[in-house]
Amino acid sequence: MKQDIQRITVAAAKPLFLIFILYILKFLEIGMDWDFSHLGIYPMEKRGVTGILAHPLIHSGFSHLLANTIPLFFLSWCLFYFYREIAGKVFVLIWLGAGLLTFIIGKPGWHIGASGLIYGLAFFLFFSGILRKYVPLIAISLLVTFLYGGIIWHIFPYFSPANMSWEGHLSGGIMGVLCAFAFVNHGPQRPEPFADEEEEEEHEISDPV
Secondary structure: OHHHHHHHHHHHHHHHHHHHHHHHHHHHHHHOOOOHHHHOEOOOOHHHOOHHHHHHHOOOOHHHHHHHHHHHHHHHHHHHHHOOOOHHHHHHHHHHHHHHHHHHHOOOOOEOOOHHHHHHHHHHHHHHHHHHOOHHHHHHHHHHHHHHHHHHHHHOHHHOOOOOOHHHHHHHHHHHHHHHHHOOOOOOOOOOOOHHHHHHHHHHHHOOO
């Protein structure tokens, strides 16, 4: 029980720290009358290269940040709790990969916000659970679908407002799927059938009465 609580706490600490940074940056931006939007991605232009790394940290306003806070925390927590062995690699790959793809395919303008990261995490958790065929992870896939299934429409330009970066959403989704396939043999796996019984039999043979 104590170990489970520790795991839950450690998994929550990382997304909470990231969210803390996001709010600090937004308070600084408003309090100092700065404009951090130019730290976002501007596709296929030199001035937008920095945004590949920085764009998830910048939001257009508190409403934008608030809308991303809960899904970012919950999906990140799921990643770091259920996939803790590979979570760091997956998180960084989605972050940078989604930024790079947005830089390549995005429409002209500044692309900012953690939405691409959120889409990447959602797609990874969904497809990874399905691919692994492991009941607890499939349950997470279904929960993600129930909570955030509606976001899929915003990877298409027809269903997205003009000021929304559907390219960032699509890029995050692509990276999430790629990571699900790339890491399918790493991290938590479905137990082999009868593995426990075989271990007990081997123990009985090795330790005869």
